[in-house]
Amino acid sequence: MGYVTAGQGFSRDSRYLTTRITADGRDGYPVEPGRYRLVVSRACPWASRAVVVRRLLGLEEALPMAVAGPVHDERSWTFDLDPGGRDPVLGIKRLREAYFARDPGYDRGITVPAIVDVPTGRVVTNDFPQITLDLSLEWTAYHRPGAPALYPPELRAEIDGVNEAVYRDVNNGVYRAGFAGSQEAYAEAYRSLFDRLERLSERLERSRYLVGDTITEADVRLFTTLVRFDAVYHGHFKCNRRKLTEMPVLWAYARDLFQTPGFGDTVDFVHIKRHYHLVHTDINPTGIVPAGPDLRGWLAPHGRAGLGGRPFGDGTAPGPVPPGEAVPYAHGPLG
Template identity: 75%
Template sequence: MTRPKGYERDRNYVTDRITADGSGGWPVEPGRYRLVVAPACPWANRAVIVRRLLGLEQAISLASCGPVHDERSWTFDLDPGGRDPVLGYERLQEAYFARDPAYSRGITVPAIVDVPTRALVTNDFAQITLDFSTEWTAHHRDGAPDLYPEKLRDEMDEVMQRVYTDVNNGVYRCGFAPTQSAYDEAYRRLFTALDWLSERLSDRRYLMGGTITEADVRLFTTLVRFDAVYHGHFKCNRQKLTELPVLWAYARDLFQTPGFGDTIDFTQIKTHFYVVHRKLNPSGTVPAGPDTSNWRSAHDREQLGGRPFGDGLPLGG
C-alpha cells in the first residue's frame, strides 16, 4: 500500500565534521568553535544537554538565539544590542553566508561556527552530538558518562532511528500534515511508537538499560515539549504525556537529572511554536498553560535500579 505523502523534513545539511585527527579539515581545538542554539528548539536542545553532560562548556562556547525567528533566520535578540558578543552577528544567517555566499537552504540550529573565520562548520544535528561523545573525549569532564557506548551502538542506532522517524519528526509530521490521510498515518505511527517505548521502558530505567545514553537525550527533548506544544498545537492528542504513566515517570526522571531539566525554558518553547507557526496559530496567541510544576514530582523510577551515569559521575558529583 502506498503511504500518503506527508511532511518531509529537509535534511540536506552541511555535513562537515570536527574530528580528533582533523582529517576533514576541522580539528578538535578547545576555544575555536561556537555552538549556536535556540533553547526553544528540540534539535538544538539535544546539543545543549550533551555538551553539559560531557562537561564541554569550557571547550566549546555557546551562543543562544531568541525563540522567535522570521523567514530569513534565527536572531541573537537575547544579547545586548541584538548581536552575538563573540561572532558579532545579528543573524545566524550571516555565518552561513560566510561559509557560502550563495547558500540557499535552511538556516537551522544547532550550528557550529568557526570563530576565527566566523563561518559555519556544520549544522548536521544528529552527527554533532555523536561527535561530542566520540571526538572530543580529551576534553570531557572527569567522570563524564559514555553516551554512545561502542558495544550498544548497533542497537542504539536502530532505536534512535525509530525515535527520530516516528516521534521526534513524527510530531511535526502530524502538525504539518498536508492532508487528512497524511495526518492519520503520522498520528498512528507516533502513538504506536510511544506505546512501544512505554513497553520498552516498563522494566528498564533508560532506553538502553540501566544508564543514560544519547538515545534518552533524543527522546527527552520531544517528551518535554509534548504537553506544552505538540498535544494541542500539532494535534498529537490521543493522550497527554501526563496520561502515559511509564513515559511520564521516565521523562520526569530525566528532567530531574542535572543536565536535562536545567536546559528547559518552557516560556521560550511555547513562544517559539505558537508565534512562529502562524499557519497553525494565526493569532500568535501563546497559551498560559500547562502547569509545569509537576515536572518536579516524585517519579519512583529509581526502583528499577541501574546507575544513571554508569561508571561516570553526575554533574557536580
C-alpha cells in the same frame, strides 16, 4: 511564514552541512578548545540535544555556546537576547550571516544547532544527529572527569536502532502530524506516533533507560521531544490522543530525566511555547501563546529508581550550571 503545504505530507529538508569537527581534523576542522561556537535555541528540540550532551560531558569551556532568541522569521534565528542584538563573539545579528560566510549562495535551511568556526565566522556543520555523537567521540580530550559514556561501543548498534525508530515516528513524527497538509497525512503520522509511544512505554516498563542501565544518546533524543509534548505538541500539533501526563510510564521516565542534572536545568518552557506558537503563523495565526499547561508535576517523585540502573554509570553527575548559562525559570516557571 508557511510550514504547511495543502494536500501534502510534511517532508523535512535534510540537506545538512556534514563537515565534521574531529580529533584528527580530517575534514579540515580539528577539535580545538575555544575555537568554535555552538549556536542553539533553547526552543528547538534538535538544538536541545546538543545543549544536554554538551553539559553532561562538561564541554562548556571547550565549546562556548551562543543562545538565539526563541522567535525567528524567514531570514533566520536572531541574537536578540544579547546586548545590541548581536552575538558578542561572532558579532552577527542573524545566524544566516555565518551560513552565507561559508557559502554566499547557500539555499538550504538555516538551522540550529550550528557550530561556527570563530576565526572565519563560517558555519562548519548543522548536522544535528552527528554533532552530538562527535561531542561524545571526538571531543574526549576535553570531557570532564566523570563524564558518562553516552554512546558506548558495545551498545551502539542497539542505540542506533532505537534512535532510527524514535526519530521517524516520534522526534520527526510530531512535525509530520503538525505540518500535515492533508487529513490522510495527519492520520498516518498520528497513528505511527502513538503506536511508537506505546512500544516505548512497554520497553520502559522493565528498564529505567532505553538502552542498557545508564543514560545514553537514545535517552537524550527521546527526552527533548517528550519535554515539549504537553506544552506544544499535544495541542499545537494535534498530537492529542493522550497527553504525556496521561501515559504513566513515559511520564515517569521523562520526570526521571528532567530531574537528572543536565536535562531539566537546560529546559526553558517559556522559549519553547513562544517559538512554536509565534513562529508557526499558518497553524496559529492569532499568535496567542497558551498560558498552560501546569508544569509543577515535572518535579513530582517519579519512582523509577526501583528499576535499577545508574544514570551516569561509573561516572558522576555534572556540577552546577556555569555562570551565564542558567535558564531563567529553568523549571517552568513551575508555580
